[in-house]
Amino acid sequence: MLGEGAGAVTRLLVSGFVPKxxxxxxxxxxxxxxxxxxxxxxxxxxxxxxxxxxxxxTVFEEQPDWSDLSIFxxxxxxxxxFVRPRDEWTLWWMDNELGCFQYPVAATDxxxxxxxxxxxxxxxAFFG
Numbered sequence: 523m524l525g526e527g528a529g530a531v532t533r534l535l536v537s538g539f540v541p542k543x544x545x546x547x548x549x550x551x552x553x554x555x556x557x558x559x560x561x562x563x564x565x566x567x568x569x570x571x572x573x574x575x576x577x578x579x580t581v582f583e584e585q586p587d588w589s590d591l592s593i594f595x596x597x598x599x600x601x602x603x604f605v606r607p608r609d610e611w612t613l614w615w616m617d618n619e620l621g622c623f624q625y626p627v628a629a630t631d632x633x634x635x636x637x638x639x640x641x642x643x644x645x646x647a648f649f650g
Contacts, residue, residue: 545574548633552579552602555637570599577604579633581640583649599648600625600640602633611636615647 552572559570569584580601587593601614601622610629613636614622625647627639640648 548574548579551634551637552581555641556581558641569594571596577606578602579604602636605629613639 556570556572561568567586570581571584572579572581578601581599582596583599584594584596587595598616598620601616603612603614604610605612608629610631611633612629613625613627615625616622625639627636630636643649
């Protein structure tokens with residue numbers, strides 16, 4: 523079943539172009555990344571989660587609010603946008619004011635290679 527890895531929470535808001543096989547492929551790549559980013563046994567402290575909406579897949583960090591630990595706050599980390607006419611994925615990052623910018627890496631048909639860029643986070647654009 524989708525999104526059942528320990529610590530990985532998947533919220534599928536599937537609309538638009540995403541056929542079921544693509545959802546499974548995205549879950550295998552991005553869901554696996556979220557699982558690796560979420561510490562085992564610490565789901566009440568930190569989670570990496572993702573949502574699929576339209577032509578985009580957005581990865582979020584979820585953490586408890588500093589003033590009320592019962593409230594989880596979400597912060598977008600990266601968005602992978604599928605450009606259908608070219609069958610390519612592009613990578614976008616959010617600054618601290620939630621401005622969205624295309625990350626300076628070539629578009630590709632390999633979503634996994636863009637996830638690797640986020641995971642490496644060479645310039646601190648995604649995880650600081």
